[in-house]
Amino acid sequence: MTTVTISTKYQVVIPKEIRDKIQITPGQKFQMIQIDNRIELIPIKDIKKSRGFLKGMDTNIKREADRL
Numbered sequence: 001m002t003t004v005t006i007s008t009k010y011q012v013v014i015p016k017e018i019r020d021k022i023q024i025t026p027g028q029k030f031q032m033i034q035i036d037n038r039i040e041l042i043p044i045k046d047i048k049k050s051r052g053f054l055k056g057m058d059t060n061i062k063r064e065a066d067r068l
Contacts, residue, residue, distance in 0.1 A: 002015045014024060022043065030041040 004012050006012055029044045031044055033040045033042065
């Protein structure tokens with residue numbers, strides 16, 4: 001686990017090992033969510049780059065008779 005420090009301007013530096021692992025780029029936007037006493041940062045990705053990420057997903061699902 002990596003520890004970071006909040007600056008006097010309330011800024012946080014994301015450690016290089018984490019930036020590299022999830023491929024964060026300068027200027028990238030994040031959604032910030034507070035859950036109880038925890039903060040989560042979710043990268044906002046370009047929808048065009050998401051194309052094909054569900055490839056191979058099984059789309060055969062059992063449907064109710066009135067939903068056919």
